[in-house]
Amino acid sequence: MNFTRRDFHRLAAIAAVSQFLPAVGAQTADRRIGWCIIALGRISMDHFMPAVKMSQKGKIVALVSGHRDKAEKQAAIYGVPASAIYDYESMDAIRDNKEIDAVYVALPNSMHAEYAIRSAKAGKHVLCEKPMASSVADSRAMIEACKAANKKLMIAYRCQYEPTNLKAIELIRSGALGQVQAIESANGFNIRAGEWRLNRKLAGGGPLMDVGIYSLNACRYLTGEEPHDIKANSSVIDHDGRFKEVEENVGWTMKFPSGIVASCNTTYGANMEGMYRVHGSKGVLQLMPAFGYQGLHLTAEIKGSPDLDEPSPERDPVQFAREADYFADCIWENKTPKSDGEEGLRDMELMSEIYKSAGLPGL
């Protein structure tokens, strides 16, 4: 086993951040859920797997990958036996691996449904990356399959468990911000040519599905309301040939039952730092960056209160570790995850409306 510089940084990060996690309690010290990682891409290898290693309630016990070499290297790092390395054809055999409690699905979007459903049928709980799927129908099928198998389904909406975002929600719910009037949110990045995210069959859509979903989901968790009157524009500029299959830019406005009006933007053509500003009658709060793996920064100016300026000390992959441990609790305590399949489905339905309003096919 060769340690790379990336491995070193990963372990250093784990050491640095373990203080932010809850202390290991006596009753959980020997109890960990076994994770099977489905797909060894960047988010698995650089974020989720190091997170499980630093988590209090999980361990990596199996891998599913189309690349045996890559899988063996990761297996060595995490102590996964060779017998627990599966490929996409053989993965239904996870049914017979009693070490596996849950799978983490981090495949390209359009493959989420198939592997989430196969996992549920194999008797495993499912934590699936966002967007939940590439179609509304697939999303519904995932919910049904997990229900039929009596297995938990959680969509990996990291930010719903992250303290800075939770503090923003709390400031709003407590009334500190007064009557909320308007929200702006944006999130985007300048995508590299050749990414699977630019392939419609794999991604199902462009920046809206991948990063705009953060703004959409944030507007919902910040308000605690469901939007209506969704109106959108989309464009493909394609000044350098990357955008033959998916949209490049999407802007949309939506309204909430209380009257809050939100306007959002996303792009694959520019590095658009993820952010939101929430404007209330008594003050404003801003999270910028709002959605990243680390470095989140909350500021607020509220009448009658000292200004808030709270950079989050948490470093990647703490957010992923918290998410993994939350799912462990859901399994052990038989709780429905806050970001369950229904929550993922609502975003899928809303993104479908956004696309249709912009003159594109729905999801």
Next chain:
Amino acid sequence: MNFTRRDFHRLAAIAAVSQFLPAVGAQTADRRIGWCIIALGRISMDHFMPAVKMSQKGKIVALVSGHRDKAEKQAAIYGVPASAIYDYESMDAIRDNKEIDAVYVALPNSMHAEYAIRSAKAGKHVLCEKPMASSVADSRAMIEACKAANKKLMIAYRCQYEPTNLKAIELIRSGALGQVQAIESANGFNIRAGEWRLNRKLAGGGPLMDVGIYSLNACRYLTGEEPHDIKANSSVIDHDGRFKEVEENVGWTMKFPSGIVASCNTTYGANMEGMYRVHGSKGVLQLMPAFGYQGLHLTAEIKGSPDLDEPSPERDPVQFAREADYFADCIWENKTPKSDGEEGLRDMELMSEIYKSAGLPGL
């Protein structure tokens, strides 16, 4: 004549900022256009009139007001003779006052057209505050009247003459930002109960007309393009009874011919600092505050260039002085102002579309 503390601060500001104006050239030293101020509200008394006093090319020679006492006090400050104080009935007599070259119309929006047209008919050039009018028809009538009288008509889009905004435009036009993809802009404030701006007959509309127009106009001058596919939402929350006549919040998205997608927000229900962010393939620029009378602040992160962080040193009322002197040049050099009646009309037409998209009557 009593000097108030406000007068003192105004004069101190004039002294402090005169360095930012062009030096008085020999050919303009004895030449100033005579301004007639129509309506003595806050923007006239606190901003435009002190600005003319510090300007290089103007002087205040006449006042129109419904309040003789107030007018006499202002006349004393600015050395305006009692014979040059008019009321709304007598103002057509400005025709006979050869000292007056131009009027500054700073009445409630719905009165702009009548007084701009009467001024043009009296042979005076017209600088009119934004929004140009409260209807598209009135805007067209103003353009026609000024054309028929062969008088200049300029809409007071301060930001189109302000160096920080001009620098933002230049960064975009020069290509430094690469291919522009998306713009976000917002502008709003928490309005006081009882303001004329809350009266539909006087204002013609709510925050969109008053402050959202800055975001709309900025998206147009930043891109140099005319938007289409305008889609909007509007709401009235009215948690404290201020919003019986005009809308409280408006959010909209629009698209430009090059594919740029903009999303904007405005409100009268929260102090929403005016801002825009422009996202390009090579970097991002932000102006925040973007539209105020002072304190504007440009930041930019552009690939391959040092980060920009440029707070504007200019203090109120320098922007107004620049605007007034620009109009003097237009008159003397027989130039069409950059922000002419057609420019004002385009915003009126677009705001009409925004309202209609939001399910409200057009303008």
